[in-house]
Amino acid sequence: MVPAGPYHLGDFLSPDELAGGVEITIDEQVVGSVLTAGTPPELTPREELFLERINQALLYAALGATSLALFLSLFLARTLTRPLHELIAATRAMAQGDLEQQVAVRSQDELGELAAAFNQMSVRLTRANELRRQMTADIAHDLRTPLTVIKGYTEALRDGDLPPATATFETIYQEAEQLNHLIDDLRTLSLADAGELTLHRRATAPQDLLERAAAAYLPQARQLGIALHVDAVPDLSPVQVDPDRLAQVIGNLVSNGLRYTPEGGRITLAARQRADGAYLIIQDTGAGIAPADLPHIFDRFYRGDAARETNEGESGLGLAIAKSLVEAHGGALSVSSTLGEGSAFVIALPAICGTV
Numbered sequence: 500m501v502p503a504g505p506y507h508l509g510d511f512l513s514p515d516e517l518a519g520g521v522e523i524t525i526d527e528q529v530v531g532s533v534l535t536a537g538t539p540p541e542l543t544p545r546e547e548l549f550l551e552r553i554n555q556a557l558l559y560a561a562l563g564a565t566s567l568a569l570f571l572s573l574f575l576a577r578t579l580t581r582p583l584h585e586l587i588a589a590t591r592a593m594a595q596g597d598l599e600q601q602v603a604v605r606s607q608d609e610l611g612e613l614a615a616a617f618n619q620m621s622v623r624l625t626r627a628n629e630l631r632r633q634m635t636a637d638i639a640h641d642l643r644t645p646l647t648v649i650k651g652y653t654e655a656l657r658d659g660d661l662p663p664a665t666a667t668f669e670t671i672y673q674e675a676e677q678l679n680h681l682i683d684d685l686r687t688l689s690l691a692d693a694g695e696l697t698l699h700r701r702a703t704a705p706q707d708l709l710e711r712a713a714a715a716y717l718p719q720a721r722q723l724g725i726a727l728h729v730d731a732v733p734d735l736s737p738v739q740v741d742p743d744r745l746a747q748v749i750g751n752l753v754s755n756g757l758r759y760t761p762e763g764g765r766i767t768l769a770a771r772q773r774a775d776g777a778y779l780i781i782q783d784t785g786a787g788i789a790p791a792d793l794p795h796i797f798d799r800f801y802r803g804d805a806a807r808e809t810n811e812g813e814s815g816l817g818l819a820i821a822k823s824l825v826e827a828h829g830g831a832l833s834v835s836s837t838l839g840e841g842s843a844f845v846i847a848l849p850a851i852c853g854t855v
């Protein structure tokens with residue numbers, strides 16, 4: 500018996516009273532009965548006050564917890580969505596063509612990283628766009644110059660202002676050749692950019708590559724009074740390259756060397772063994788390159804001050820193409836130069852092309 504209502508511990512109940520309850524049966528045996536204890540006893544005013552206070556406290560606690568949860572969720576939603584809204588606005592502006600966009604980096608978490616990466620992407624895209632614009636202007640300029648000459652001469656011939664002399668036709672031919680050359684260069688660069696340059700590789704001795712270039716440029720070097728010679732250590736391992744493309748690269752470097760080296764100077768074509776491949780070095784005792792020009796000479800259409808002043812040199816694409824061709828072989832092209840002393844261009848070629 501559990502004391503409750505009118506019942507006390509140790510009370511005996513009559514069968515009639517027990518019949519009013521619900522029997523508790525375990526293993527088909529009645530082990531007890533549950534009786535309702537009747538109406539609960541009246542609460543004293545103190546007990547009622549206590550209960551009321553407890554209820555009030557529970558209500559306040561529930562209200563407080565709900566408001567705190569609401570405030571926290573609003574705060575979190577705001578801190579999460581604000582940078583996202585900024586990013587969305589900046590991305591939309593970019594999509595409209597306004598590439599120069601920067602968003603605030605407010606945190607160190609993933610959202611902060613996303614904002615920083617976005618800013619970096621915007622800087623790169625802006626720079627690439629600027630380069631593209633510059634390049635288009637350079638191409639237009641370089642196409643216009645020979646075209647203007649061709650147009651001027653043909654007009655003069657048509658109008659009878661110039662006699663149809665061989666020298667006139669030769670000038671027109673030279674200008675047309677220059678246009679052709681520029682278009683070929685642009686095509687090579689765009690193929691290299693797209694990774695679609697076809698290379699016919701075969702095992703080639705580094706020394707052969709240098710001797711081929713030396714033979715091609717020896718007459719011009721003699722004419723200019725510049726010594727040109729090959730210095731290759733014997734028994735270098737062969738490299739897997741496209742000899743024609745490499746000849747184009749070396750030829751370009753030698754031709755630059757001849758252009759920027761005064762009479763009495765020297766150009767050396769050297770080959771050295773590297774751990775896995777070979778170095779080809781084209782060194783001159785020429786004008787050298789100003790430190791301010793050095794970081795840019797491989798840029799497309801870049802011409803050093805000296806080249807621009809004398810209007811010597813070509814389109815400023817030569818070194819950009821040489822670099823692209825060497826990189827297409829998995830190699831690297833670098834330069835070291837001292838103004839007034841000379842320059843050395845180094846082609847690092849891997850034995851098995853693909854990795855340097």
Ligand code: ADP
Binds near residue numbers: 805806812814817819
């Ligand atoms: P360019 O058509 O003007 O020769 P390149 O891309 O071949 O264009 O060369 C870019 C610039 O690098 C040249 O304008 C020149 O200022 C500089 N340069 C290249 N090779 C040499 C060199 N051997 N000696 C001095 N300056 C050089």
